[in-house]
Amino acid sequence: MLSDRIGRIAPSATLAMTAKAAELRAAGIDVINLSVGEPDFPTPKNIRRAGKKAIDEGHTRYTPGSGTMDLKKAAAEKMARDNDLRFKTDEIIISCGGKHSLYNACQVLFQAGDEVIIFSPYWVSFPDFVAVTGAKPVIVKTDSSRQFEPDFDDLKAKITSSTRGIIINSPSNPTGGVWRDDAVLQVLELGRDADAWVFSDECYEQLTYDRPYVSTAMLAENNDKVLTFQSCSKTYAMTGWRIGYTAGDRDVIKAMGKLQGQSTSCPTSISQVAAIEALTGDQSEVSHMREEFKKRRDYIVGRLNHMDGVNCATPGGAFYVFPDFSSHMNKGGKITCSNDLSMYLLKEKSVVTVSGDAFGGEGHVRFSYAASDEDLRRAMGFVEETLDEI
Numbered sequence: 432m433l434s435d436r437i438g439r440i441a442p443s444a445t446l447a448m449t450a451k452a453a454e455l456r457a458a459g460i461d462v463i464n465l466s467v468g469e470p471d472f473p474t475p476k477n478i479r480r481a482g483k484k485a486i487d488e489g490h491t492r493y494t495p496g497s498g499t500m501d502l503k504k505a506a507a508e509k510m511a512r513d514n515d516l517r518f519k520t521d522e523i524i525i526s527c528g529g530k531h532s533l534y535n536a537c538q539v540l541f542q543a544g545d546e547v548i549i550f551s552p553y554w555v556s557f558p559d560f561v562a563v564t565g566a567k568p569v570i571v572k573t574d575s576s577r578q579f580e581p582d583f584d585d586l587k588a589k590i591t592s593s594t595r596g597i598i599i600n601s602p603s604n605p606t607g608g609v610w611r612d613d614a615v616l617q618v619l620e621l622g623r624d625a626d627a628w629v630f631s632d633e634c635y636e637q638l639t640y641d642r643p644y645v646s647t648a649m650l651a652e653n654n655d656k657v658l659t660f661q662s663c664s665k666t667y668a669m670t671g672w673r674i675g676y677t678a679g680d681r682d683v684i685k686a687m688g689k690l691q692g693q694s695t696s697c698p699t700s701i702s703q704v705a706a707i708e709a710l711t712g713d714q715s716e717v718s719h720m721r722e723e724f725k726k727r728r729d730y731i732v733g734r735l736n737h738m739d740g741v742n743c744a745t746p747g748g749a750f751y752v753f754p755d756f757s758s759h760m761n762k763g764g765k766i767t768c769s770n771d772l773s774m775y776l777l778k779e780k781s782v783v784t785v786s787g788d789a790f791g792g793e794g795h796v797r798f799s800y801a802a803s804d805e806d807l808r809r810a811m812g813f814v815e816e817t818l819d820e821i
């Protein structure tokens with residue numbers, strides 16, 4: 432009954448866990464949800480106010496399919512201010528979130544016969560974005576001791592004449608890893624040699640804790656085949672507003688606009704007005720969030736590394752940690768894989784996490800620290816108890 436296309440993709444594992452947490456909460460269970468992929472802060476007041484004003488002033492109709500000119504200008508201004516990148520408005524498209532941007536870009540660039548490189552552990556959606564186009568996701572290993580930078584031997588071995596794209600996601604979901612400039616440069620060089628498109632998913636670019644973020648396109652001298660994806664979701668705690676944007680090659684941007692015009696018509700008009708305020712208004716809430724997340728990162732990494740047999744690399748960004756619990760699996764007990772551990776935490780301790788295998792990282796579990804200090808403290812206590820019990 433259904434097309435082959437839809438059969439090639441799986442439901443989002445992270446959204447499934449979020450739904451599970453909501454279900455348990457609705458049943459009256461006191462859950463600690465560390466599966467979330469969104470800041471626990473409210474959307475800053477100035478942005479909320481801009482959204483309300485947009486409704487009152489009648490910004491409630493269709494906009495141009497690829498977004499309003501004012502928001503494209505705001506995105507250009509933001510990328511110049513924060514990333515030192517210069518884009519013209521016809522090199523920018525506004526979409527319904529970064530996910531939509533990435534999906535559209537895959538649709539306009541990849542097809543059957545193509546191969547697209549994805550680094551593992553990967554964000555759950557990347558393989559599906561690629562697979563739905565008919566292209567083949569090619570998974571490349573990374574080094575957990577080096578912020579999950581690529582295993583370059585594996586990368587070189589997997590680039591073929593069919594390689595048409597390489598997807599970089601630094602800071603990463605699920606690992607929080609932030610690559611050094613040198614690692615990005617090497618990927619760019621290999622991408623250029625292969626004549627492949629390099630996607631840089633930068634939706635966590637404002638959330639780096641140990642050094643300032645450098646956008647991939649800044650490092651990509653004379654390489655026109657780099658697309659920059661950013662989003663208002665994580666930076667401004669605007670996940671529900673659904674605004675993301677892509678910058679790069681004019682023809683690709685135009686093609687994405689054509690697809691968007693024939694699928695969603697346009698991103699939400701009200702959210703677009705609010706996003707102008709987000710990108711160009713007061714940025715102090717971003718710094719505040721960054722400081723809070725850094726404290727929580729240090730806390731959770733410290734707690735996890737104090738647990739026997741747990742190895743948690745200190746991630747440079749985002750709001751996830753991706754500890755390795757593999758020494759606790761296959762001890763002849765009931766926990767033999769990441770999913771067993773994640774399910775045990777859910778059922779026995781009401782702590783919601785996402786199993787590492789969903790991200791291609793068997794042996795690991797993803798914890799989001801976009802949660803209160805109290806929840807993090809309690810959850811770490813439950814993880815300690817669990818490791819004693821299993």
Ligand SMILES: Cc1ncc(COP(=O)(O)O)c(C=O)c1O
Pocket residue numbers: 468527528529530531554600603604632634662663664665670673674675
């Ligand atoms: C790596 C990564 N890219 C893109 C997105 C998309 O976010 P949004 O569509 O809300 O902009 C997410 C959201 O979880 C993400 O983790």
